[in-house]
Amino acid sequence: MDASSAEYAANRDAMLAKLGELEAEHAKVIAGGGEKYVERHRNRGKLLARERVELLLDEDSPFLELSSLAAWGTNYQVGGSLVAGIGWVEGVECMITANDPTVKGGATNPSGLKKALRAAEIAAQNRLPSINLVESGGADLPTQKEIFIPGGRSFRNLTNASAARIPTIALVFGNSTAGGAYLPGMSDYVVMVKERAKVFLGGPPLVKMATGEESDDESLGGAEMHARKSGLADYLAADEHDAIRLGRGIVKRLNWHKLGPEPKPDYEEPRYDAGELAGIVPGDLKVPFDPREVIARVVDGSDFDEFKPLYGPSLVTGWASLHGYPVGILANAQGVLFSEESQKATQFIQLANQSDTPLIFLHNTTGYMVGKEYEQAGIIKHGAMMINAVSNSKVPHISVLMGASYGAGHYGMCGRAYDPRFLFAWPSAKSAVMGPQQLAGVLSIVARAAAAGRGQDYDEEGDKAMRAMVEQQIEAESMPMFLSGMLYDDGIIDPRDTRTVLGLSLSAIHNGPIRGADGFGVFRM
Incomplete structure (x- = not known):
C-alpha cells in the first residue's frame, strides 16, 4: 500500500469524516x-x-x-x-x-x-x-x-x-x-x-x-x-x-484464575503503522481492497501464514498471533464468495477446531455468487457447508465488519446471529440483505413483471420514485450507527484501534477454556 498516494489520502479523509461523526455521537453518550x-x-x-x-x-x-x-x-x-x-x-x-x-x-x-x-x-x-x-x-x-x-x-x-x-x-x-x-x-x-x-x-x-x-x-x-x-x-x-x-x-479475594492458555510473552508489534488503517477502506465500498494490508497492521510481527493462497482467492485465510494469542483469520478480499472460497473456509474452520485456535472474521463481502453457472456448480450446497462449519464451530469467534457485509455472506462470515463472542464494526461498514441499488432493482423487476402479468402499463415515474425511496431507506438502515443502535454489534471502533480491541477481546475470551468442536453437521457434498 502506498500511503503517499491520492487514493490513500481520499480513503483516509473519508474515514476521518466518519470518525468525526462517531465522536459527536459518543459525546452525547458521555453527556x-x-x-x-x-x-x-x-x-x-x-x-x-x-x-x-x-x-x-x-x-x-x-x-x-x-x-x-x-x-x-x-x-x-x-x-x-x-x-x-x-x-x-x-x-x-x-x-x-x-x-x-x-x-x-x-x-x-x-x-x-x-x-x-x-x-x-x-x-x-x-x-x-x-x-x-x-x-x-x-x-x-x-x-x-x-x-x-x-x-x-x-x-x-x-x-x-x-x-x-x-x-x-x-x-x-x-x-x-x-x-x-x-x-x-x-x-x-x-x-x-x-x-x-x-x-x-x-x-x-x-x-x-x-x-x-x-x-x-x-x-x-x-x-x-x-x-x-x-x-x-x-x-x-x-x-x-x-x-x-x-x-x-x-x-x-475471589481467588480467580483464567482457564484458557496464557499468551506468549515475547510477541512483536506489527511492522507496519496502525495509523495507516484509516486509509485502507475506500469511501465507495464497490471498490475492492486487499485485507492483507489490514492483517499486516494488526497481527504480531506482521507475520501471517496464508492457507491455500492460490485457491479461492476472494477469501484470505491463514494463521497468525495477536498479542501473543494464536488465531486463525478469514478475510474477504474481492467481496464475492464463490464455491471455492466456501469450501476453503469450511476446511480452514475445521482445522482451527482441531487445533483449538480462535477465529477472527474480517468482513467485506457482497454475499455468495448468483447466476446459472454458479447454481449449477453447487453454490448453495457449498455456501451451506461454510455456514454449517461456522454454526457448529466451538472455538471462539470474533467478527469485525470493515466494509460490506451483505446477504448470506454475513452469515457465513459469522454475523451476529451466529454468536461470535464479540462483533465490532468500522465506521465504513454496511450490512443488509443486499445493497440498496440491488434491492430496489429487484423490487422494480418484480413489480414490472406483476404489471405485465395483469396486462397493465407500468408506471415508470412511480417506479423511479419507488426505487429512490427504497434505496434511501436501505442505505440508512445499512449504516453502522443504525445497526449499533439496535445492538447488532458490540461497538463501532476506530480502525486504528483494531489491534487493541482484538487483544482485549482475546484476553477476555481466555478466561474460559478454548476447545474446538468434536463434530459437525452433515456436509452436503
Missing part, C-alpha cells in the same frame, strides 16, 4: 442526561456513573466499552442509560455495568435492557465475573410492555452465573427498587452505601396503598436496615468511595 441533571446529581454529593467505573478499575488499566451507541436513532438517550464494558479490577477482567442516574433516574428502557442482556451474555460466554454499579428507579414504566417480560431474563442470568461459579457483585449507590431489588437479591456479594441505598419491592406510597402501613425509606429498605436486620447487604459502606473500595476487596 448523559444533560448539564441540568448532571449538576443536580453532583449537588447531591454523588459520583457520575463513569466516575464510579473509573475509580473501580485498576489505575491506568484499559476499559473496553461495549454497545456505547445503544438506542441511537430511537427516542431514548444514546447509550441506553447504562455504561457497560470489560475492565480490570484487582487484576481480574470483569464485566462492569453502571446505571446512569442522570438519565431518568437510571430507569431501564428497552434499549438499556438489550444492552444489559448482551453484557450478561458476553460475561457468561467468556466466564467474566460481573460487577453491577446500581442506581436505578427500575423499569421506565411507559415502556413496560417492552421491558417486563424479557427483563426477567436479567435475574435468571445472575442465578445462572452463580450456579456456573462465575461471581456476581452488586454495589448499590442509590435506588434499586421494585423488580430492580432482585438484582442485589440475586447477586453473590452485595455492598450498600449508608443513607443512600434504597432497596425494596414496594416504596412507602405503594406499601400504604397495598397494606395501609405507614413507613419510611430507611426502615423499609435502607442500607443500614439491610445490613443489620434483613441481611440483604453483606457490606455497609460509609460512602461511595468506600463502596468501591469494598467492591475491589471482594474481587481481590
Whole structure:
C-alpha cells in the first residue's frame, strides 16, 4: 500500500469524516442526561456513573466499552442509560455495568435492557465475573410492555452465573427498587452505601396503598436496615468511595484464575503503522481492497501464514498471533464468495477446531455468487457447508465488519446471529440483505413483471420514485450507527484501534477454556 498516494489520502479523509461523526455521537453518550441533571446529581454529593467505573478499575488499566451507541436513532438517550464494558479490577477482567442516574433516574428502557442482556451474555460466554454499579428507579414504566417480560431474563442470568461459579457483585449507590431489588437479591456479594441505598419491592406510597402501613425509606429498605436486620447487604459502606473500595476487596479475594492458555510473552508489534488503517477502506465500498494490508497492521510481527493462497482467492485465510494469542483469520478480499472460497473456509474452520485456535472474521463481502453457472456448480450446497462449519464451530469467534457485509455472506462470515463472542464494526461498514441499488432493482423487476402479468402499463415515474425511496431507506438502515443502535454489534471502533480491541477481546475470551468442536453437521457434498 502506498500511503503517499491520492487514493490513500481520499480513503483516509473519508474515514476521518466518519470518525468525526462517531465522536459527536459518543459525546452525547458521555453527556448523559444533560448539564441540568448532571449538576443536580453532583449537588447531591454523588459520583457520575463513569466516575464510579473509573475509580473501580485498576489505575491506568484499559476499559473496553461495549454497545456505547445503544438506542441511537430511537427516542431514548444514546447509550441506553447504562455504561457497560470489560475492565480490570484487582487484576481480574470483569464485566462492569453502571446505571446512569442522570438519565431518568437510571430507569431501564428497552434499549438499556438489550444492552444489559448482551453484557450478561458476553460475561457468561467468556466466564467474566460481573460487577453491577446500581442506581436505578427500575423499569421506565411507559415502556413496560417492552421491558417486563424479557427483563426477567436479567435475574435468571445472575442465578445462572452463580450456579456456573462465575461471581456476581452488586454495589448499590442509590435506588434499586421494585423488580430492580432482585438484582442485589440475586447477586453473590452485595455492598450498600449508608443513607443512600434504597432497596425494596414496594416504596412507602405503594406499601400504604397495598397494606395501609405507614413507613419510611430507611426502615423499609435502607442500607443500614439491610445490613443489620434483613441481611440483604453483606457490606455497609460509609460512602461511595468506600463502596468501591469494598467492591475491589471482594474481587481481590475471589481467588480467580483464567482457564484458557496464557499468551506468549515475547510477541512483536506489527511492522507496519496502525495509523495507516484509516486509509485502507475506500469511501465507495464497490471498490475492492486487499485485507492483507489490514492483517499486516494488526497481527504480531506482521507475520501471517496464508492457507491455500492460490485457491479461492476472494477469501484470505491463514494463521497468525495477536498479542501473543494464536488465531486463525478469514478475510474477504474481492467481496464475492464463490464455491471455492466456501469450501476453503469450511476446511480452514475445521482445522482451527482441531487445533483449538480462535477465529477472527474480517468482513467485506457482497454475499455468495448468483447466476446459472454458479447454481449449477453447487453454490448453495457449498455456501451451506461454510455456514454449517461456522454454526457448529466451538472455538471462539470474533467478527469485525470493515466494509460490506451483505446477504448470506454475513452469515457465513459469522454475523451476529451466529454468536461470535464479540462483533465490532468500522465506521465504513454496511450490512443488509443486499445493497440498496440491488434491492430496489429487484423490487422494480418484480413489480414490472406483476404489471405485465395483469396486462397493465407500468408506471415508470412511480417506479423511479419507488426505487429512490427504497434505496434511501436501505442505505440508512445499512449504516453502522443504525445497526449499533439496535445492538447488532458490540461497538463501532476506530480502525486504528483494531489491534487493541482484538487483544482485549482475546484476553477476555481466555478466561474460559478454548476447545474446538468434536463434530459437525452433515456436509452436503
